[in-house]
Amino acid sequence: MTIQLLLIDSYDSFTFNLVTLFRDLSVRPEITVLPSAHLTPAYVSSHLFPALLAKFDVIVIGPGPGTPLQEDPDMGGIPHLWHAIEKYSTGSYEWVPPVVFGVCLGFQWILLRNGHPVLRLPSPRHGLISVLDVTEEGKKDLFAGLDGKEIECVRYHSLYVQYNNEFAGNEDIVPLAWSRDENEQGQKVLMAARHKTRPYWAVQYHPESVCSKYGADILENVFRMSKEHTLQRRQWINRVLEQEHLPLLKASILERQDDLDTFLRDRQHRCKVLHKWPHQSAKRLEARDKQADMASPTLFQYVIDLPNNVNVSQFVTELCEHVFEFSGVFSLLESAAAPGSWSYMGFNEDIPYRFTYYIPDPFLTETSSLQPQAWSVNSIDDVWELLASVMGVNISQVIQVGCGPNNTDLRITLDQLREIVTKSRENGYDEWPSFFGGLIGYVSYEAGVVDGLNVRVDQESPAEVPDIDVTFYTRSIAVNHKTNRVFIHTFEEQNFVTIYRSWILRVAECIEMLPEVRRARGCPPKERITASLAKFRESKKVPGEIQLPDEIEYLSKIDRAKEYLASGDSYELCVTDQTVIVEKGSLHDGSGDMNISFKEMRSDWAFYQQMKASNPAPYSCFFRSKKSALIGMSPERFLRWDNNLGECELRPIKGTVKRTSKTTLEQATAKLKTPKEQAENLMIVDLIRHDVSQFCEKVEVPQLMGVETYKTLYQLVSVIKGKNMRPGVTGADILRGTLPPGSMTGAPKKRSVEILQELECHRRRGVYSGVSGYWDILGHGDWSVVIRSAYSVGGQGTDVERIWRIGAGGAITALSDRHEEWEEMKAKLEAPLRIFQNV
Numbered sequence: 001m002t003i004q005l006l007l008i009d010s011y012d013s014f015t016f017n018l019v020t021l022f023r024d025l026s027v028r029p030e031i032t033v034l035p036s037a038h039l040t041p042a043y044v045s046s047h048l049f050p051a052l053l054a055k056f057d058v059i060v061i062g063p064g065p066g067t068p069l070q071e072d073p074d075m076g077g078i079p080h081l082w083h084a085i086e087k088y089s090t091g092s093y094e095w096v097p098p099v100v101f102g103v104c105l106g107f108q109w110i111l112l113r114n115g116h117p118v119l120r121l122p123s124p125r126h127g128l129i130s131v132l133d134v135t136e137e138g139k140k141d142l143f144a145g146l147d148g149k150e151i152e153c154v155r156y157h158s159l160y161v162q163y164n165n166e167f168a169g170n171e172d173i174v175p176l177a178w179s180r181d182e183n184e185q186g187q188k189v190l191m192a193a194r195h196k197t198r199p200y201w202a203v204q205y206h207p208e209s210v211c212s213k214y215g216a217d218i219l220e221n222v223f224r225m226s227k228e229h230t231l232q233r234r235q236w237i238n239r240v241l242e243q244e245h246l247p248l249l250k251a252s253i254l255e256r257q258d259d260l261d262t263f264l265r266d267r268q269h270r271c272k273v274l275h276k277w278p279h280q281s282a283k284r285l286e287a288r289d290k291q292a293d294m295a296s297p298t299l300f301q302y303v304i305d306l307p308n309n310v311n312v313s314q315f316v317t318e319l320c321e322h323v324f325e326f327s328g329v330f331s332l333l334e335s336a337a338a339p340g341s342w343s344y345m346g347f348n349e350d351i352p353y354r355f356t357y358y359i360p361d362p363f364l365t366e367t368s369s370l371q372p373q374a375w376s377v378n379s380i381d382d383v384w385e386l387l388a389s390v391m392g393v394n395i396s397q398v399i400q401v402g403c404g405p406n407n408t409d410l411r412i413t414l415d416q417l418r419e420i421v422t423k424s425r426e427n428g429y430d431e432w433p434s435f436f437g438g439l440i441g442y443v444s445y446e447a448g449v450v451d452g453l454n455v456r457v458d459q460e461s462p463a464e465v466p467d468i469d470v471t472f473y474t475r476s477i478a479v480n481h482k483t484n485r486v487f488i489h490t491f492e493e494q495n496f497v498t499i500y501r502s503w504i505l506r507v508a509e510c511i512e513m514l515p516e517v518r519r520a521r522g523c524p525p526k527e528r529i530t531a532s533l534a535k536f537r538e539s540k541k542v543p544g545e546i547q548l549p550d551e552i553e554y555l556s557k558i559d560r561a562k563e564y565l566a567s568g569d570s571y572e573l574c575v576t577d578q579t580v581i582v583e584k585g586s587l588h589d590g591s592g593d594m595n596i597s598f599k600e601m602r603s604d605w606a607f608y609q610q611m612k613a614s615n616p617a618p619y620s621c622f623f624r625s626k627k628s629a630l631i632g633m634s635p636e637r638f639l640r641w642d643n644n645l646g647e648c649e650l651r652p653i654k655g656t657v658k659r660t661s662k663t664t665l666e667q668a669t670a671k672l673k674t675p676k677e678q679a680e681n682l683m684i685v686d687l688i689r690h691d692v693s694q695f696c697e698k699v700e701v702p703q704l705m706g707v708e709t710y711k712t713l714y715q716l717v718s719v720i721k722g723k724n725m726r727p728g729v730t731g732a733d734i735l736r737g738t739l740p741p742g743s744m745t746g747a748p749k750k751r752s753v754e755i756l757q758e759l760e761c762h763r764r765r766g767v768y769s770g771v772s773g774y775w776d777i778l779g780h781g782d783w784s785v786v787i788r789s790a791y792s793v794g795g796q797g798t799d800v801e802r803i804w805r806i807g808a809g810g811a812i813t814a815l816s817d818r819h820e821e822w823e824e825m826k827a828k829l830e831a832p833l834r835i836f837q838n839v
Helices: 015-023 046-055 078-088 105-113 136-140 215-242 247-255 257-267 282-294 312-327 380-390 414-427 445-452 494-513 515-520 532-536 551-566 596-614 665-672 675-693 731-738 749-759 818-833
Strands: 004-009 030-035 058-061 099-103 118-134 152-161 173-179 190-195 200-203 298-305 330-334 342-347 354-357 363-367 373-376 397-400 410-412 438-443 468-473 475-480 485-492 544-547 572-583 619-624 629-634 637-642 647-650 653-658 696-709 713-725 771-776 780-785 789-794 802-812
Touching: 004 015, 004 046, 015 030, 015 215, 015 675, 046 078, 046 257, 058 078, 058 105, 058 215, 078 105, 099 105, 099 215, 105 118, 105 152, 105 190, 105 200, 118 190, 118 551, 118 675, 136 173, 152 190, 152 675, 298 494, 312 330, 312 342, 312 475, 312 494, 312 515, 312 596, 330 438, 330 771, 342 468, 354 380, 363 380, 380 445, 380 468, 380 731, 397 414, 438 619, 445 731, 485 494, 494 515, 551 572, 551 749, 551 802, 551 818, 572 675, 572 749, 572 818, 596 619, 596 629, 596 789, 596 818, 619 771, 629 771, 629 780, 637 731, 637 771, 647 675, 647 731, 653 665, 653 675, 653 818, 665 675, 665 696, 665 713, 675 696, 675 713, 675 731, 713 731, 731 771, 731 780, 802 818
Parallel strands: 004 030, 004 058, 058 099, 099 200, 298 397
Antiparallel strands: 118 152, 118 173, 173 190, 190 200, 298 485, 330 342, 330 619, 342 475, 354 363, 354 468, 363 373, 397 410, 438 468, 438 771, 475 485, 544 572, 572 802, 619 629, 629 789, 637 647, 637 780, 647 713, 653 713, 696 713, 771 780, 789 802
8 A cells, every 4th residue: 555644844944855765765655745834724624634634644743943832833734733633533533543753843742742841952952963862662663673773863953842751641652762962951852752552753853864864764663663553544444434433524534535635736835847848828928939030040169179288267367358359248157266167158249138137026127239128027937937938949950160071060960969968977077068058147145035935025125236137148158177178159040150150260269369378389479459358457456445244233143043043943044244345436547438348347357357366266257237247256056957967966065264374174174073063064955955855856965064175265065966857847947946045044944034034134135145157058057156256236337436245144053153153254255355455
């Protein structure tokens, strides 16, 4: 028989790790995930509970923020469900109850209902590992088969159950395991228990955590011990449905079956997936008509091998400056340091297909060489639908310029190119690029809050820059830093083949003339005018008035955050603040009349070069528009995906030590391997595993809390990989569903974001804490977290003041020291602040 399992999700950020743990058991249960709020009277009639209890063999009350008090809104509909279980399990119904398994909040709820009070721990245990002290009863029960093994468990709780069996009515709970470590009061904490007469089991810790041991074994024991009970229960339900001794209960089950199916279909948890062709939403039909003239473009590719001794970073700088001379404004995603290995540049004359969206505007703006257009949208869902439509480019053929015999062109199909690129992925993503054209830009923190979490953004704090700002590039250059190979790509409809082919050859000619390439080839520099942007590469810092975060206010936010941690509302909160720089003047070479794009580009390009020189990072970015600029040196990959392989990768960073001449890797590792730092990282790893598990069949952690070295910092980095994307899922769906980055929120994500809005006075973070990167036409994407970055708003040009913002912060846990957190935040500010004077 197939076990039917209902998992109640209390908006915890680890729920789908539990789903994975249950799904992979030998019994292979069929799992339905239902948000706890949907079990309240607002969503479900009490008359539906008999049918619901008859359908499910096992009910899992999952973890979540808050307290198990009946009036606590965090409990959602759990009290209503529990009331139904108790009601039909007693009295004339003689109901055989379902198996109930509680985790963390569920553990506290079950024991509280059986007479054991729930109190605050003297010190919260969030992301910390304990060893279980299993009782003799536990060795025969939940922990059978594990005798003699050290069972490590990860704890995420600030409340605990005060087990007391001395009072009448409390003797129904049987302890199965305690924490081996004692709290500050010298007490061990109850970690696992069961009901003496009913099929109820519960654990205080999180068996699904990546660092908990034997979680699957424990759940297997639950199903083993309850197998006979479940069989008897099904037989009892069948008797009820076949006989007349409980006619009202029979009617309640049968008559409400269709209503229950509808309720579960509408209310159970589903991840958002962008509609794919041939689905025809109104937005897609509208966008498709506009895309008709670009229905089957040709993709051109030209490959150049650079000398082995070329300085690739210098080459990328010179290439951007010289191609800018004839192609205009560009976007740059540069791997300025390891472990990054690719740099991508997008070029478009007149910037066609730039899309911007402000929350909560009812339109998405498209700016192009033609008349700007506003696309009507009802929600941010429509925005993503429209962007997916733009990405629906049907490449008719691929022409590899000069790759055939005698330097002739080689024509292949798009499928052949995909196959070549996919095979290269087995060699570590290094042989072929992952960007052949498509969208480059950023998505703000608030866009992720509204779309990924369905949390409202305060409208009294208007956005200074777009919440989504992406440009569709048809011309791009990819540079491999490991092999020194350059790929030049263009695509456009057939009518413009000659124009686009000539652009490729012009770029190729430009590359051969670059000073760095000629130096590497042993040739004298070419006598030619220096690129305009190059004149400003070494320019002096611009005077600026710097407004740093207020120390007292920041420390107060940390104190309030720790109160929320102690009350059980969150496990970890990423508290941030922003530094404001008023730019007093832009760089000017006194040459007088210049074209507008040069005026807008030059000082920001100088800022970017200075930031790269002082703090090179693997996920650097340079974006420029008429209203804003983003220059960043992010060390943190948020999400990389490959739709063709059905895989994705995330690299969260949590744990930072400033790198100085006196700090060795060994010293930094010792600081980063403390319980406090590891707990920060572990919580985000478990959160990301939960996020990705909703989209991928398999989630792995090939690197857990490894120490990586950057120019100014040592960082604690983990790597999470998702494999086998579920049917219909693409990387863009995973991007939407995992925003905002968990490393910038804390866990549980939704509740943490709501708390952070209060702590940060409902001020928008904007681009900071969002993501920047690309979405490729061949099914790839790579996005980094916008940290160690600066973005500008306000006036542009040479004589107008601008406002620059630099965000920084840190994860606050129960073990955080407020003054150390303040110093860490300042350390993260240092590198981006170096581009401004008087620091």
